[in-house]
Amino acid sequence: DVKVTQSSRYLVKRTGEKVFLECVQDMDHENMFWYRQDPGLGLRLIYFSYDVKMKEKGDIPEGYSVSREKKERFSLILESASTNQTSMYLCASSFHGGGHQPQHFGDGTRLSIL
Amino acid sequence: KNEVEQSPQNLTAQEGEFITINCSYSVGISALHWLQQHPGGGIVSLFMLSSGKKKHGRLIATINIQEKHSSLHITASHPRDSAVYICAVDKGGSEKLVFGKGTKLTVNP
Numbered sequence: 001d002v003k004v005t006q007s008s009r010y011l012v013k014r015t016g017e018k019v020f021l022e023c024v025q026d027m028d029h030e031n032m033f034w035y036r037q038d039p040g041l042g043l044r045l046i047y048f049s050y051d052v053k054m055k056e057k058g059d060i061p062e063g064y065s066v067s068r069e070k071k072e073r074f075s076l077i078l079e080s081a082s083t084n085q086t087s088m089y090l091c092a093s094s095f096h097g098g099g100h101q102p103q104h105f106g107d108g109t110r111l112s113i114l
Numbered sequence: 115k116n117e118v119e120q121s122p123q124n125l126t127a128q129e130g131e132f133i134t135i136n137c138s139y140s141v142g143i144s145a146l147h148w149l150q151q152h153p154g155g156g157i158v159s160l161f162m163l164s165s166g167k168k169k170h171g172r173l174i175a176t177i178n179i180q181e182k183h184s185s186l187h188i189t190a191s192h193p194r195d196s197a198v199y200i201c202a203v204d205k206g207g208s209e210k211l212v213f214g215k216g217t218k219l220t221v222n223p
Contacts, residue, residue: 040215042214042216043200044213045210048209048210090155090157096209100144100204102147102162103159105156107155108157110155
């Protein structure tokens with residue numbers, strides 16, 4: 001089975017801190033995604049990567065950056081955390097192949113910024 | 115207006131009932147996905163379809179491309195089916211999905 005592992009289930013940080021969320025997948029997937037999920041808004045794409053060192057902005061990239069130095073690992077970085085970044089963060093991966101490939105999700109990281 | 119709309123937003127049923135969740139979209143698509151999210155956060159892909167109908171156990175997904183509409187049915191519902199069900203579409207030529215806001219299903223014993 002595909003395993004997508006996010007480094008933390010729960011995380012509490014302070015305003016202004018630099019925050020790293022890590023995601024690792026074990027199925028050699030080309031595509032990796034970072035989403036945030038907020039009540040009433042559904043899943044929104046922050047960033048997407050289709051290959052090592054390649055990245056593409058999603059719908060809400062402001063305040064975030066990403067890093068993909070190795071195929072299996074995709075990191076989300078909050079450059080200077082703010083309270084409006086308190087949310088559930090979900091990582092996903094898939095094979096390259098358009099929308100005809102299922103995305104496999106991690107368990108999510110519930111991040112609180114105080 | 116959202117490109118993917120789900121209804122109802124919330125649904126409560128008694129164990130054993132037949133459940134239908136609807137998804138309408140306003141864009142051309144190459145595939146539609148149904149996902150399940152249990153309390154606690156993990157999301158699982160249930161179905162991916164571009165035409166017709168798929169069945170897996172008690173779950174059935176249908177899609178009507180002309181009407182831009184898909185339904186997810188659950189037969190003989192059970193409390194363990196309680197979850198948020200999410201519809202997502204691929205607009206074609208993209209690796210990215212557009213998500214509906216989800217339908218929260220509660221099945222009471």
